[in-house]
Amino acid sequence: MRFWRRAGHAVALSGGYAFATLLSLQAEPARAFDLSSLDVFGLFTKKDEPPAPSASALPYKLDFDLGDAENAKALTRTLQDASLLYRLRQDAPPDGETLARRMTADFKPLVDALWSQGYFNAEVALVVNGTSLTLGVEPNATLIRTLEAHRNRDAVPITVKVSPGKVFGLRKIDVVERDEAGPPAIADPLKVSKLKAGDPATAAALRGAQAALVDYMRAQSRPLAKVVELRPVVDHAAGIMDVTYVLAPGPLAGFGDITIGQTDEIPPEVVRSFIYLEPGDPYSPKALADTRRSIATIPAVGSVRIRENDKLDGAGNLPIFVEVTERPKRLLGFSARYSTIDGPQVKTYWEHRNLFGGAERLRLEASLFLAPRIDGTKIQSFGDFKESDLGARFAFSFMKPALNGSRYDWLIDGVATRERVGLNRYGGYTARYANVTTAIRHRFSDTFSVQAGLEVERGQTSDVLGQVDYTLVGVPLSVKYDSTDSLLDPTRGFRAIASFTPYPTFLGSTVGIYQTKAAFSAYYALDEDARYVLAGRIGFGSVAGASLDEIPSTRRFYAGGGGSVRGYAYRSLSPLGPMNQLVGGRSLLELSAEARIKITDTIGIVPFFDAGTAFESSFPDGKQQLQMAAGLGLRYYTGIGPIRVDVAAPINPRKGDKPVALYVSIGQAF
Incomplete structure (x- = not known):
């Protein structure tokens, strides 16, 4: 027998109602996406239909009646999750005696579920055609005859009648440490437990406090810390609970x-x-x-x-x-994205994750996308479509991690691209180029790394300033710091990357330039569960060493697009040159701010603001106006990452900019 102490006397309870069992229960309604609870065109209702009546079995249907109880819907779901009758409703028992035993066995999980929610004075009865079965009473012949009367006729109607009563509150909360040498492990245990007098005495609250106490001690370098005893005392008459936690902090280690x-x-x-x-x-x-x-x-x-x-x-x-x-060594995949401004893009990729037995990764990618017209013509019909309206990109990447077991990684990346970028009204540029980069990365920690390598690129670009045929040979240097908690959906931490690449002529470059890029983003969760997250990003770029018309268009800076300033076409924000055409800039500034708000566990909204543009000089100045946009995003959170749908509108649009843009992709914008 297990005893609960209460004011004035002790109440003996069977072992099935021990508080350890109560704490092991799920304290909140299950949040799984249960299709059986939906009625979509009647497709998902059959699961709740009882089996057909027969001479050899007694199917039943189960209803829950909680009267006018508060939170009746959530509490009903909790009872359903706990109920044996509910879980076995598709398995019809053979006779009334077996069904009566199943009904009797349901009292323990139902009462435990009610206690887990703080309803310690709850009353439960199972009713069939006016005949009741209550806690502690064995089923009699009358109940069995009532059940058998439905054989081969219809499903036995069983009603779970519950009078929950009031939720018990906490009164006295004590946290004591078992005899340990030295100062206390927790200076203010009540603050750590987050329990206070008057809180509902639910299993979730008590279990959460226990976890918080253990987590705090373990965070103080006490890996063997535990709660060795939990002493609840329930006063049924007063409707309160006193609780004592006994801690064993264990040694520092x-x-x-x-x-x-x-x-x-x-x-x-x-x-x-x-x-x-x-x-x-x-x-x-x-x-x-x-x-x-x-x-x-x-x-x-x-x-x-x-x-x-x-x-x-x-x-x-x-x-x-x-x-x-x-993981599986080989991967073949496909992805697609779409923007109402930039158009569609499809990509296929193949990857081997352990190519030579040393965890080497080889990834091959191929992309096709719509290249926007920048010569004033439009695609009016399928017959107007030309081969040049398609852009393509082929890329490969190879990584050899942990060279000789060290913290150095060897990286090789290559890409060949044909693209056309810009707007019909403001023009843009066309480009064909191939690039190969090899680098060595050193990881100082899981958050900080540096990288150095060699890069070679040959290509041709053409815009209103003319055609540039070029070769670039450079030494890319970069540093990266990332303390965020997720790659696709960060909620806390910082992310910073900075790079500097000189392309001197003595290495073989046809134009000597020096390129600098930097990006910094920060993420701050306003609550412990990260349902409200503030996120901000700033991006900077600069290229020096040559005049604008000598620099290949692909090395000039442009803003705009789904990963830059939403609401404007991809790489469409820059200074204008002859004939009011885009010519790119020698510096870049981008700013973004978002508020990521989860409405449910899977649905969220994201109001955002973006600003940015490219500048003619090698450092941002006041001569070029920042283009700004605002919008609202929808997020659907999956196990892989959030699916992003953003709608953005320019705040200070130029002539020809569309009033609104739609973006669909996977992962947050930054």
């Missing part, structure tokens, strides 16, 4: 030896190179989470498991064990 276990066909030394923990470092759950995320950036890795030892080693540190599973 660091990380011990890091053992690499199963890695499938990925070399263990590659996995180890992406682990930045070292034995003796202070223990930290965040460091473990960062390690898991760092290992997962290896393209060949499918899943990461980090296991902690259950005891400290002889030096007082905690050994760590890491295991990974490999």
Whole structure:
């Protein structure tokens, strides 16, 4: 027997109603997307239909009656999730006695579910044609006859009648530490637990407080911390609960030896190179989470498991064990995006994630897109379509991670492109070029890396300033810092990347230029669950060393498009030259701000503001007006990343700019 203490006397309860069971229950209604709860053209209603009546079984239908209880809809869902009768409703019992036993067995999960929501004085009865079965009463012959009367006629109508009563509140909350030497592990445990007098005494609140206390102690480098005892005292007459948490903080510890276990066909030394923990470092759950995320950036890795030892080693540190599973080696994919201004684009790609057995990745891509007309003509019909109206891009990338088990990676990237960029009203440029870049990247940590390499590009560009046939040979240098919590949907942290590439003539460049680019974005979640996130981005670019007409159009700067200033066509914001045509600039400034608001777990809205343009000089000045736009986005959150639909309108449009633009893609705008 398990006892609950209460004011004045103790109440004995069966073990099935122990509070440990209560805490193990889901405290909120399930949030899964259940098609059975929808009635879309009648397609999903059959699951709730009971089996057909027969001579050999007793099908039943189940209704929940909570009267005028508050939150009746949510509480009904909680009871359905807990109810054995509800889960087994498609499995008709053979006779009335079996159905009566199933009804009796349903009291325990139903009462536990009500207690998990703080309804400790709830009353539950199962009613069939006026005959009731209540808690603690065995089914009698009358109930069985009532059930059997429906055999071969119709489904037995069972009603779960619930009088929840009021939600119990918390009164006295104590957090004590079991006898431990030294100062207390938590200076203000009530603040950490986030419990206060008057809060509902729900399983979710109590379990959340327990997790918060343990998480806090573990974050203080106490990996063995735990709550060893939870002492609830319920006063049914007063409708309150007193609760005491007994903590065992455990000793302070660091990380011990890091053992690499199963890695499938990925070399263990590659996995180890992406682990930045070292034995003796202070223990930290965040460091473990960062390690898991760092290992997962290896393209060949499918899943990461980090296991902690259950005891400290002889030096007082905690050994760590890491295991990974490999993703499928080959990937073939297809993607598409669309903008009402920039038109459609389709892309196919093939990838091998462990090409030579050292976790090398090779990726091949091919894209086709509509090249906008920039000569004043329009595509009026299919017969007007020309081969030059199609743009194409072919690219490859290769990465050899962890050279000789080090934190150096070897990267090779190549691209060949034919494109036409601009607007019919303001012109633009056409370009054909091929580029190959090889680089060595050094990872200092999971957030910080530097890279240096060699780049060669040959191409031809043409615009209103003339044609440029060029060769560029440069030494790209870059630095990257990324502390965000997600690549496609960041909610916290910073992301910064800066690069500088000189293309001197003594290396073979036909025009000596020096290009600088930088981008910085920040993400701040206003709440713990990141349902409200503020995001901002600033982008900068500069090219120096030559006059504008000597610089290839592809190396000049333009703003506009879905990843820049939404509401304007791709790369359509720049200074205007002869005949009022786009000529690009030698510097760039872009600004963006968003408020990402989740309405539900899967749906969100994003009001945003963008501004930017390119400038004639090598540094942004006041001679060129910033073009601005505002809009509203819709997000559908998936396991891969958010699907983005943005509608943007220019605030200070130029003549010929469309009043609104629509963008559809995967991932946030930045």
